[in-house]
Amino acid sequence: MKKVLVSLVVFFVFLGLAQVASASGEYERLSGKDRFEVAANVAEDGWPSGANVVFLSNYDAFADALAATPLAYRMNAPILLTRSTNLGDTTKNKLRELSPSKVVIIGGTASVSNNVVNEVKSLGISTVERISGQNRFEVSAAIAKKMPSSSKAVVANGLTFADALAIAPYASRNGMPILLTRDDALSAPTISTLQSRNPSQVIVMGGTASVSNGVYADLLIYNPLRIGGDDRYEVAANIIEKLNLPTSTGFLATGQTFADALTGSVLAAKKNAPVLLTRNSSLPEATKEISGQKGMTNFIVLGGKASVSDSVVKAVAGPLAGKLIVVDPGHGDDDPGASDNSVIEKEVNLGVSTKLKRNLDANGAYTIMTREADTYPTLSERAALANKQGADAFISVHTNAFPSNPDVDGTETYWDDTYAAAKSQELATYINRELVDKLDTNNRGVKNVNFKVIRESTMPSVLVELAFLTNEEDAAKLKSDYYREQAAIGITNGVLTFFR
Template sequence: MKKHILLFLVLFCILLWGDNRKVDAAYLKKERLSGKDRFEVAVNVSKKGWSSSDTVFLTNYMAFADALAASPLAFKNNAPILLSRSERLTDTTRNEIVRLGVKHVVIIGGTGSIYPAVASELKAMNISTRRIEGQDRFEVAYNISKELDQKGKAIVTYGLNFSDALAIAPYAAKNGYPILLTHKDQLNESTKKALAEKNIKQTYVIGGEGSVSKAVYNQLPQPSRIGGKNRYEVAANIIRQLELSTEKVYMATGQSFADALTGSVLAAKESSPLLLTYPKSIPSETINIMGDKNITNLTILGGHASVYDQSFTVFHNWEITKSGGNRLQGYTSKTSVKPGELQTFYLKSNKPFELQIFRMGHYDGEGGTLVRSMKGFNAHIQPRSFNTENMDAGWRPTTSFTIPKEWKSGFYLAKITNLDNEQSYMPFVVSNPNPFANVDAAVLISTNTYQAYNNWGGKSMYGYNSANKVPAIKLSFNRPYTAGNGAGEFFAFEYNLVRWLEKQNYNLTYLTDDDVHKGALNTLNAKSLIIAGHDEYWSKEMRDSIEEQTNSKMNIGLFSANVGYWQIRMEKNNRVMVGYKARAFEDPYQKIDPSKVTTTFRSSPVNRPENQVFGMMYHGIPEKTMPLVITNATHWLYKDTGLKNGEKISGVVGGEIDRYDKEIPNVEVIAASPVKLYGKESVSHVIWYQKPQGGKVFATGTFYWNWFLDPYGKKDYANFNQKIEQITINAMNELLK
């Protein structure tokens, strides 16, 4: 790729990052049970879960303490929890009691919480009442527990705060476990009685040692603690440690009690856990569990004042709106990491910053989903010196975390944002944790090519963007990418295809060049290898594996051009890439092992032209973008397109092109598009190739094909084209057989 291609990418980045969209996260399925006040919220929860009910539980809308333990008993009676003022029923609550056909009301709390006048009001409606009360909240919880079945297990949580009790309430209710309350440093006598009388053999302690001390913990029968640094993490850890289903999740503000209390019984009915949030933003602890568990179906309890809709804009905000330049940069310890493995981030920032990690895809057009948020980082200054032989930055690690086991394979961007709202990316791939996985396709991300064009520190493998016009021979992966605000070449060509592939719901796994170099394809049961972008730089190990596996085991979808062109070698645990290129005569492997000399694959002494893998190969850079010209219109790849020989689709052929020169038999040309290469007439081809051993290849022969499948960031150059999509669908259907 030459200077004019680099200029194009720079212009593209300027256009892309100038778009600061603020829209709701459409891929999140959100239902809201709201109302003008907490009474109405409780009624709307009741309407959602109950068409009728003989019984209702009634508690004071302000005095939450008595009601903390009520959810399990309400669930046992299949009864909603409604709210009342101290002195009277609200019209909203009264009307709901009538709608439900209630015959009996259980009042939770003493006459100081709900006055006898309320019971009289209900009696006048021909509704019987009874009261569960006690001298304090601890005794109320004990009295509630007496009406629950013997299950041998109980919840014990801090009695002077509501959040932990409410976060566990759906689980406790669903399982019939009593919620018992304690002081931090002393086990209340009422709770001791409940533990003894209910013959409790096992307890779940909810909250950290700041809520329930070790001294109390050690008095409990067979205790296990679910804690966290705050109420939001406690709620998230309840899901993690109890391995709760997250097909549907309820969310309520963690700043007040009423919405979570009344919603807890409905959540239990639907076997759904409860998460907590700030009113105006979603805590990182809640974001993280949503990402880890792929939570996309939320029921929000409360009105917009309790949980702002605007708080969900964070879930699409992956785009860079203000570049951090060389002031804010970073890189990762691994280009590819499996769930359960450690990823380390190396960052440079002269101001405090935060990290957000997004999985990139389609997501109903949002383009990415937030899976992890990490805040509170101080400025991290890195040394200015670096290894001038291979551009290794040599930075100190900033932070590490273990990739959650629930994370899907995919392309991830860690977005850095500092106090000035300057931003940058660090890319990495999460690969499939199962080396023998069965998938439709493995999507190959061209990380070697990212690095070859990367001139951080002043050197790439190209003269045009290297200091003194002298390219490097060795390049380290331990340095930031300068292109794409740190994302490397991902946005140039690969992202458009990734968006489209994920929109089609194919079963995908993602690989980097490093994964293939280390043999990942050799055990993966993929029907097809999808080369998404300009994967120009391969090691011998990559070429050996891809050639062997795609002869018969898997097919190839080649959605770019100039792929597998340069041979490189990997050193230092695959963190340094070696490529002598035009100086291949200096490569010591000319004598050590000529098959690994870092020249073009087609050149001596390697002598392995790319068409042996793809059926055709790279021929050059067109002088200008040209239309795709249809030939062989009766070919099955054109099914349902209506295209005819000679028809043209503007703008598809450009960047770099591949050509078929009839060296390989069984190659079918389906499009032949005239181009001019270096002043001479030439042609770019789209082909279908059936290999003798059975492998199939679909190759587009151009950089720009993917833009017509999904033109995100390319709308000045391309538009979605239904005919290109149909050809691609036809090809994918065959490649995935």
């Protein structure tokens, strides 16, 4: 399929257990068998009735094309890819479909040969313009000369691709040229272009490893704003945060290769959507955090499953997309909770909660833990964290005890009727049912109890008592990593059912 629109109804297997959930997130995947086909399908999505102008760039070399997006957006032109010596059937066929009157080639003849120019003209496209230079810095300056004056410009490292492509949709919509630099020295073409355009502000992309403090100092006369981060994924996330970009829809592309983000960047600008970057098979924490904080649930995924895996997509557009959930491992530090049968409550609570966070995140939630180590936030601090974050649910994880009667066993879940009473009871019911099923424990039911940590939490809130560590059979399960996994799965399933 060229284009897949999914209102994500997920059927997945976790630890060999089939689970079903309906989704709140949606995604559209623009894919293809290779980067040429991805580019063609992006063009089909954004320019279904054709395009008067098409940009053409080398499929294997990002240098020339890094700065092309703002001009392509201004000319309402999709970017297609070509080999250096021939167009290839996919691009040739898409050019026929788009039927442009003009093709703009980015880069010199080493990047896109004159043979490609002749192939383009053989399709009946008489106007072919080449924007080139001796190097990538000259190419970016040449592109900037074709753009009208603007109050701002972008400066990005021209030896890597990620930062320039992540800022490209914003730069495009705001008419900003993207000028390229080395990490340790401004290039002469960039200096000359800045002098002639004299912007009131320059946005500097990347941390000091991408654009050094020395280069930043050379830009002080242009009132620079640096958008940095620990890596390319955090830089892309910080663009959204610092520039307060709209996030009703986001584009998701691999940050490990350039082609999909390049060809998708003009479409992202047309849709006024930011580009987030990911690893191929795991979602970076910065990408997860910004999508969760902004409540992003709708994504356009650029590239096939080898570029952005299904597990990555589910982590941002899964059934819990847009939900912020606070998980509270009970007790901690000098308050160990109950202990018996070689089981310490605070350790079980933290172990299960950590697994629970992993599961919730994998289904698209943005999950915050009240503690991630052996610390002790007060009960009021735990509730206050959930309230401040505007959480959609609060789950406090505990382990039960009855020292005077070791025969008492089983699972029970509590809710409080101070806030969100009906929803809290509903959440408790779903979680308790799933926990009993996964742990194979005695069902002690769902109870309305005035515990402080859930009484002070204003969203649907529950306190889970997994099992009794004072009971030998329950304690054996609590000590088992397998049953801790089952506990996390049970709570996750209850949450999925609640938000279905």
